Amino acid sequence: MAEFENKLRKFAENLFSIGAIKFGDYTIKLGVKTPIYIDLRVIVSYPKLIDSLADLLVEYIKKLPKFDIICGVPYAALPLAGAISVKLNIPMVMRRKEAKGYGLKKMIEGVFNQGDRCLILEDVVTSGSSILETVRDLNNVGIKCTETVVLVDREQGGIANLKEQGITMHPLLNMTHLLNYLRDANEIDDALVEKVTNYMKNTQVTLTEIKKQCLIDRLRMPYSERIDYCKNKVSAKLFKIMLEKKSNLCIAADVTAVSELLDLADQVGPHICLLKTHIDILEDFTPDVIQTLKDIAEKHNFLLFEDRKFADIGKTVQLQYNKGVYRISSWAEIVTAHSVTGNGLLDAIKGSDNDTKGVFLLAETSSAGSLINGAYTQSTIKMALQYNELVTGIVCQNPLFTEHPGLIQLTPGVQLQAGKDNLGQQYNSVEVVMQEKGADIAVVGRGITLSTDPAKSAENYKKLLWNAYLKRIE
Numbered sequence: 001m002a003e004f005e006n007k008l009r010k011f012a013e014n015l016f017s018i019g020a021i022k023f024g025d026y027t028i029k030l031g032v033k034t035p036i037y038i039d040l041r042v043i044v045s046y047p048k049l050i051d052s053l054a055d056l057l058v059e060y061i062k063k064l065p066k067f068d069i070i071c072g073v074p075y076a077a078l079p080l081a082g083a084i085s086v087k088l089n090i091p092m093v094m095r096r097k098e099a100k101g102y103g104l105k106k107m108i109e110g111v112f113n114q115g116d117r118c119l120i121l122e123d124v125v126t127s128g129s130s131i132l133e134t135v136r137d138l139n140n141v142g143i144k145c146t147e148t149v150v151l152v153d154r155e156q157g158g159i160a161n162l163k164e165q166g167i168t169m170h171p172l173l174n175m176t177h178l179l180n181y182l183r184d185a186n187e188i189d190d191a192l193v194e195k196v197t198n199y200m201k202n203t204q205v206t207l208t209e210i211k212k213q214c215l216i217d218r219l220r221m222p223y224s225e226r227i228d229y230c231k232n233k234v235s236a237k238l239f240k241i242m243l244e245k246k247s248n249l250c251i252a253a254d255v256t257a258v259s260e261l262l263d264l265a266d267q268v269g270p271h272i273c274l275l276k277t278h279i280d281i282l283e284d285f286t287p288d289v290i291q292t293l294k295d296i297a298e299k300h301n302f303l304l305f306e307d308r309k310f311a312d313i314g315k316t317v318q319l320q321y322n323k324g325v326y327r328i329s330s331w332a333e334i335v336t337a338h339s340v341t342g343n344g345l346l347d348a349i350k351g352s353d354n355d356t357k358g359v360f361l362l363a364e365t366s367s368a369g370s371l372i373n374g375a376y377t378q379s380t381i382k383m384a385l386q387y388n389e390l391v392t393g394i395v396c397q398n399p400l401f402t403e404h405p406g407l408i409q410l411t412p413g414v415q416l417q418a419g420k421d422n423l424g425q426q427y428n429s430v431e432v433v434m435q436e437k438g439a440d441i442a443v444v445g446r447g448i449t450l451s452t453d454p455a456k457s458a459e460n461y462k463k464l465l466w467n468a469y470l471k472r473i474e
């Protein structure tokens with residue numbers, strides 16, 4: 001025991017001597033001011049220190065509940081997590097910090113199994129928010145987290161905040177120990193110890209504050225809470241319809257006869273929040289179809305959504321949207337657009353008002369061999385955020401923009417079972433799109449339109465999708 005404490009003292013003194021502990025006026029995460037700053041990122045320059053610290057941690061960790069994998073909170077804890085992983089021969093996973101919000105990039109790198117128990121390693125804890133962000137991303141891929149080992153606990157609320165979220169923190173050192181050890185070693189005086197101790201007592205960070213500033217994850221938020229984040233009026237309206245009808249089902253009404261379209265709309269109407277059309281595939285389209293369609297939409301309380309996938313220069317899109325036989329802007333509350341031609345296209349759709357218009361931007365497609373890459377996806381999300389008063393959401397296949405609960409993820413390529421058609425369309429099951437792929441609304445076409453009883457089939461999809469959503473936010 002005394003021997004272990006001596007090692008901790010030595011560790012504290014070493015940290016001070018390499019400049020990892022600084023006294024002065026600093027600002028840390030969440031805008032908190034501090035008279036002591038601990039920056040363990042410098043330890044990468046001291047391999048022997050990493051080695052001896054890893055030995056100390058291994059000794060400490062052996063007393064904790066068993067775990068299957070280890071994850072260091074980026075970045076300071078990563079080299080230590082690596083060293084411990086090697087010493088204990090326990091695999092490590094890494095949480096990508098920079099991948100947030102774009103591309104097909106996985107948030108968690110490494111090999112793991114669903115249900116694996118993960119020990120989280122963190123360098124310094126103030127409020128616990130970085131650990132909770134890591135836990136969120138690990139939980140999202142099915143990894144369980146209940147324990148975290150922390151090198152230094154600043155004693156500003158971290159332990160309690162983590163406990164509230166079901167995580168037990170095991171600090172190697174806390175601030176009180178650290179200050180005492182440094183004073184015993186004549187590195188700091190009593191006045192400084194008192195100053196830092198008072199500061200810690202007066203600057204406790206609560207879980208509510210953390211949740212307000214970070215930890216936003218649309219995948220875990222109920223639709224009802226996301227309405228307040230919507231900048232586009234149509235998104236808010238859509239969320240309200242979804243909640244009223246308990247439906248996150250969009251039908252892809254890809255039929256070629258007007259009578260079929262109207263019949264289908266009336267049959268599936270009670271079960272959908274959106275009816276998606278490709279209006280130009282109707283062989284007998286006449287403008288009066290639109291009024292009938294609008295009446296059905298009103299009767300069953302769903303929105304009309306033309307999947308036009310605009311992709312031209314702004315001027316042409318303006319004409320395509322407002323003119324021609326289809327006069328899309330006069331009836332479709334939502335349209336789709338590619339981001340490929342840039343802002344002009346959205347300016348064209350926006351026109352002079354955007355209160356009643358919504359756009360889903362395509363950031364990924366469900367088709368095999370798509371040429372869209374991560375950079376394009378990322379730029380599309382940026383564009384969506386820039387035009388957030390017009391953009392309802394994003395069409396994509398992966399859980400992107402999780403920190404933007406006001407945007408809706410629309411995911412096509414959904415059937416009861418995973419599969420594909422003979423022209424490159426790829427399907428995921430309801431559970432996969434809702435629980436793994438981040439869909440808020442699933443688009444189902446032939447899964448319903450080709451069934452013998454579309455109304456029944458739509459009702460079934462509606463229930464499955466809604467239950468999958470409820471499970472996701474549990």
Ligand SMILES: O=c1ccn([C@@H]2O[C@H](COP(=O)(O)O)[C@@H](O)[C@H]2O)c(=O)[nH]1
Nearest residue numbers: 252364365366412413425443444445446
């Ligand atoms: O990436 C995309 C974008 C749009 N779609 C459209 O969704 C439906 C899917 O119909 P299924 O019959 O369920 O395959 C269709 O209207 C597509 O144009 C998509 O599939 N993938």
